[in-house]
Amino acid sequence: MRMSNLFVQTLREFPADAEVMSHKLLVRAGYIRKLANGVYNYLPLMWRVLKKVENIVREEMDNAGAQELLMPFVQPSELWQESGRWDVYGKELMRLRDRHNREMCLGPTHEEVITSIAREGIRSYKQLPVNLYQIQSKFRDEIRPRFGLLRGREFIMKDAYSFDVDEAGLDKSYEVMAQAYRNIFERCGLETKMVQSDSGAIGGSVSHEFMVLVNEEAENNAGENDVFYCTKCGYSANSNHAISILNPVETDGKFAKAEIIDTPNAHTIEGLAEFLNVPTTVICKSMVYVVDGKYVVALIRGDRAVEETKLMNVFVGNDIRIARNDEIQEIMNASGLNAVAGFIGPKGLKGVEIVADETVKDLKNFVVGCNQIDKHLVGANWGVDVELPTTIADIRLVEENDKCVDCGAELKVTKGIEVGNIFKLGTKYSKAMNATFTDKDGKEKPFIMGCYGIGISRTAAAAVERHHDEYGIKWPLAIAPYTVIVVPVSNQDETQMSVAEDIYKQLKAKNIEVIIDDRDERAGVKLKDADLIGIPYRITVGKTIKDNLVEFKTRATNDMETISPEEAVARILAL
RNA sequence: CGGGAUGUAGCGCAGCUUGGUAGCGCACUUCGCUUGGGACGAAGGGGUCGCACGUUCGAAUCGUGUCAUCCCGACCA
Numbered sequence: 001m002r003m004s005n006l007f008v009q010t011l012r013e014f015p016a017d018a019e020v021m022s023h024k025l026l027v028r029a030g031y032i033r034k035l036a037n038g039v040y041n042y043l044p045l046m047w048r049v050l051k052k053v054e055n056i057v058r059e060e061m062d063n064a065g066a067q068e069l070l071m072p073f074v075q076p077s078e079l080w081q082e083s084g085r086w087d088v089y090g091k092e093l094m095r096l097r098d099r100h101n102r103e104m105c106l107g108p109t110h111e112e113v114i115t116s117i118a119r120e121g122i123r124s125y126k127q128l129p130v131n132l133y134q135i136q137s138k139f140r141d142e143i144r145p146r147f148g149l150l151r152g153r154e155f156i157m158k159d160a161y162s163f164d165v166d167e168a169g170l171d172k173s174y175e176v177m178a179q180a181y182r183n184i185f186e187r188c189g190l191e192t193k194m195v196q197s198d199s200g201a202i203g204g205s206v207s208h209e210f211m212v213l214v215n216e217e218a219e220n221n222a223g224e225n226d227v228f229y230c231t232k233c234g235y236s237a238n239s240n241h242a243i244s245i246l247n248p249v250e251t252d253g254k255f256a257k258a259e260i261i262d263t264p265n266a267h268t269i270e271g272l273a274e275f276l277n278v279p280t281t282v283i284c285k286s287m288v289y290v291v292d293g294k295y296v297v298a299l300i301r302g303d304r305a306v307e308e309t310k311l312m313n314v315f316v317g318n319d320i321r322i323a324r325n326d327e328i329q330e331i332m333n334a335s336g337l338n339a340v341a342g343f344i345g346p347k348g349l350k351g352v353e354i355v356a357d358e359t360v361k362d363l364k365n366f367v368v369g370c371n372q373i374d375k376h377l378v379g380a381n382w383g384v385d386v387e388l389p390t391t392i393a394d395i396r397l398v399e400e401n402d403k404c405v406d407c408g409a410e411l412k413v414t415k416g417i418e419v420g421n422i423f424k425l426g427t428k429y430s431k432a433m434n435a436t437f438t439d440k441d442g443k444e445k446p447f448i449m450g451c452y453g454i455g456i457s458r459t460a461a462a463a464v465e466r467h468h469d470e471y472g473i474k475w476p477l478a479i480a481p482y483t484v485i486v487v488p489v490s491n492q493d494e495t496q497m498s499v500a501e502d503i504y505k506q507l508k509a510k511n512i513e514v515i516i517d518d519r520d521e522r523a524g525v526k527l528k529d530a531d532l533i534g535i536p537y538r539i540t541v542g543k544t545i546k547d548n549l550v551e552f553k554t555r556a557t558n559d560m561e562t563i564s565p566e567e568a569v570a571r572i573l574a575l
Numbered sequence: 576c577g578g579g580a581u582g583u584a585g586c587g588c589a590g591c592u593u594g595g596u597a598g599c600g601c602a603c604u605u606c607g608c609u610u611g612g613g614a615c616g617a618a619g620g621g622g623u624c625g626c627a628c629g630u631u632c633g634a635a636u637c638g639u640g641u642c643a644u645c646c647c648g649a650c651c652a
Contacts (some may be wrong), residue, residue: 012601012613013587017645057626092650143650159651321649418652455652490610524612
């Protein structure tokens, strides 16, 4: 490709509306252009990168025995009614109507469609197992798209779905996918961690996420997930799923007797602890949530935080949020009480579900809200002053320095970008949509399913997050838009031009993906652009050509060597 | 949806307080000059100042409304 023909516009400055480096660099280097909020044009350079990622994914998926197909981007609502998700998926599902007023949606994921395909096409256990995948644009009307390609509303995704006769088969399919994923990300030049994650409201399911860890770079805030990992054994998990062993703390409040005392303005745990001169660990905190429209009060030890996903899963819910003040008022009115956030307690509440975290059950002589403004109950004990809720669960957010449940070592936290996930679905969709096959024993059974996603466009953006410097992108070779760029320093110098052309033609003849920067620009412009765009190798033909020497630059390390044109060509061919 | 901010040329911004011919840098076009890290000179082209309504002789500037975008929280590949 000749740079003079390449459709690319690099910008002198970073775009004002970009926050993270991958977004800034991809726009500035002319890879992407925003069309609407969370919707991007993939310009020629970007499209080359995406195709590279796609092809790596394809090869590894095919090697793993999966078969590629392509499902429609627009889906009928009927399938979603069958699975039950039409009513629960929420506003992320982009719904629309056709001219006959039929309800449709833009595909955010394809479990329903693939299940309908399996239902029609798979009759016998002899056809199993099978794994089908596609690479396609998805649309999710995200609440808050941001970070460029890292969280778009439209994005490119590889989604695969496995069908097995039994759980053992699913376990096998799952492990095959896990290995394929390790291969894929490694080939893309991305170090990933496979972490345990929340599997939503489906009981007994297993899922893992592949995280690109980004905490090492202080400037970087692109990682949207907290990943807890053990410093000793291999345990690692998303914060929404992580569990831990607590360090011992004081849990006896040492209050001689149970009494309600004045605690003016002590509506925070810290304020209360300070006022009473007790550690936060002897306070029982009461948090009011709304789960799928129902009121839930969560009790947790004062020093710890509620992990909302865990709490939601106690109720097999789809949606959770902190209750608003007016909703708390409603609870109080219904219970004949009068309190505001900060003074809430479990006693006397009506019309709410109460869940206690495991951290509260061992509290003694503790402090707890008593549903009276500016008052708390101190010296409380379960079963004496307050009933211990019947629902006790782990709804606690793990914190750094908690102990690993597997080996007891310390847990650490880091930020991660989720680039892929694998998920044991079981029979959720096959049962709901009556997708069955005839097993060996002649009985009709629902498929045992798994699903496996990779964010193609997010993976490319994550690669930029991990591989860049102050001058621009440093693409891993496997997903770079081009392998090498040949830069004649001065177009006026005939020797430089002819040597550069010669190198270019030699490489091109060997099917190397090569660019020659034949633009009549000053050297500075060409060199800056080459760094910004991030081509892995650069061969610069300058004045030293009179001694038969060119400069060979490796973008990953910014190492520069002076070698002969022949050797430069040989090095590229040897890659 | 809640909290904060911003909309002026392709990109980055000034002008707005105190209403009066719409500006700067980059990019773009032409010519000259220059060619190892985003040169220089000259001459150009390009904007319904997000949109609507209002106030006014007159609105980028003041008011109301609306839309869009960005940041912080609930979504997920």
